[in-house]
Amino acid sequence: MPVEIDIEHVARLARLELTPEEMERLRAQLRLILEHAAKVGEVATAEVPPTAWAIPRVNVLRPDEPTPSMPVEEVLANAPEVEEDRFKVPRIVEVE
Amino acid sequence: MTELCDRSASELAELLRRGETSSVEVTRACLARMDALEPHLNAYLTRTDDLALEQAARADERIGAGDAPAVAGIPLALKDVLSTRGVRTTCGSRILETYVPPFDCTPWARLAEAGSVLLGKTNCDEFAMGSSNENSAFGPVRNPFDLERVPGGSSGGSAAAVAAGEAVWALGTDTGGSVRQPAALCGVVGLKPTYGLVSRYGLIAFASSLDTVGTFTRSVRDAAVLLQAIAGKAPMDATSLPDPVPDYVAALTGDVRRLRVGVISEAFGEGVQPAVAAGVRAAVDRLADLGADVGEVSLPQTDYALSAYYLIAPSEASSNLARYDGVRYGLRVEGRDSVEMMARTRGAGFGPEVKRRIMLGTYALSAGYYEAYYGQAQKVRTLIIRDYEAAFARYDVLVSPTSPTTAFRLGEKVDDPLAMYLSDVFTIPANLAGVPAISVPVGLDEAGLPIGLQLTAPVLREDLLLRVADALERELALDLRPPLVAA
Incomplete structure (x- = not known):
């Protein structure tokens, strides 16, 4: 099954800036890998249920006991930019 | 000494x-x-x-x-x-x-x-x-x-x-x-x-x-x-x-x-270096010398495990690695807005293999492809588990080259x-x-x-x-x- 991939669209979804060379290389490599991976369709019939976790657990609960949070300065210590106990980011409206 | x-x-x-x-x-x-x-x-x-x-x-x-x-x-x-x-x-x-x-x-x-x-x-x-x-x-x-x-x-x-x-x-x-x-x-x-x-x-x-x-x-x-x-x-x-x-x-x-020691038959085929196969076989013989009951066992879905893995692992990775966005920790490369900052940060911060897997996973999870790739891979996962269940009904441990x-x-x-x-x-x-x-x-x-x-x-x-x-x-x-x- 030949695979056509809209690399620019996928990169946009992944929030990943790629150079034109990277896009070309990925287009070829992903096609090869996906053609190989598409083999899963040969054996996965409708009757087979999917597995998300090999060792399933249901409703894992622990006692709801409040404990102190991490100090704010430790949480912010690795941040590239901070303002008044908050992570600072550039404007969030996309510039066209 | x-x-x-x-x-x-x-x-x-x-x-x-x-x-x-x-x-x-x-x-x-x-x-x-x-x-x-x-x-x-x-x-x-x-x-x-x-x-x-x-x-x-x-x-x-x-x-x-x-x-x-x-x-x-x-x-x-x-x-x-x-x-x-x-x-x-x-x-x-x-x-x-x-x-x-x-x-x-x-x-x-x-x-x-x-x-x-x-x-x-x-x-x-x-x-x-x-x-x-x-x-x-x-x-x-x-x-x-x-x-x-x-x-x-x-x-x-x-x-x-x-x-x-x-x-x-x-x-x-x-x-x-x-x-x-x-x-x-x-x-x-x-x-x-x-x-x-x-x-x-x-x-x-x-x-x-x-x-x-x-x-x-x-x-x-x-x-x-x-x-x-x-x-x-x-x-x-x-x-x-x-x-x-x-x-x-x-x-x-x-x-x-x-x-009961089951030797996985699929693990000695094409692509296995002869010295590796021989070394593993010789070690299995020593287990037999020690009194283990050695037999052969088949894991028929082995071929599909690799395909399933290279859909499931990158899919989960593409989601997990979304957290590296230049906000809370790690590298930041500035941009005109947050989206451009994130894309530039990730483009500069990740190496080729990580980019490959993020792209692979993002594609496999994207609208229109989810069922054909991720969904099918999860079914193969069930088949792999069934293979092991069948094998472990007959054997206590399984052997292959690593x-x-x-x-x-x-x-x-x-x-x-x-x-x-x-x-x-x-x-x-x-x-x-x-x-x-x-x-x-x-x-x-x-x-x-x-x-x-x-x-x-x-x-x-x-x-x-x-x-x-x-x-x-x-x-x-x-x-x-x-x-x-x-x-």
């Missing part, structure tokens, strides 16, 4: 208990070995010499007072995807080059509490994605048995450090073979426990449904001791298993009589992702099914490179796995030190 840093943890614990050496002496021996070999191996990304000596001195006090757990005073290395409070943790990536975690991962927290000594953080493939360690942003690790060859991956630094006496033992992580394959290629013991037996809290996530923390040791007994110290339910990880943890050292009886070949040359597979992925073909199924597996060295090939044999057991039967591996290790009585160290 064997230097302190080349001894097993169990031997050292005995010397420490009898007062014949100290943790400080053992730690100094490891640090001296690092001074001598790091220029060649590049196994460490961060050294914690001062911390190690401090912890060693405290361990000596505890040992002197007669209050010391089995792991106390034994110098350890941690793969650099395991969070350590106050010690830089990079995941082998530029995007986390300066990241200093504000908390410890659970396995290290438990070891630290028990008096363990941290030598440093080991090099690895970026975000644990790779089979050769060539995907580290900080240069490849070299194999102590041949510096022109790879140590395997992704936990290559941990494997090389233990093989070369730069650590007595180490922790790594195994998502598709990242403990077992480098253990095989470096001639040490590598154990991947049952999914959930060891808490993943503080293990920086790659593929959450497959990730496990595993051990690198010089003996199977050491693997039992180290696993004992890190196994068991932990409150911060909902997937950690509540089951009681058995006494793993007590399981090392040396007795494998009447134990990896199809011994250590390959640096650069040999860098440009061919599919060929690289194939080096995990025998290790991936255990991650998909959650079952435990161990790699033990069984000899050298014609070039003097280590061959690893993999044993696989049912869920939570680490006791069985360790018992068979230990019996085999005793029977083979190998001394697989790399020439670099033996000289």
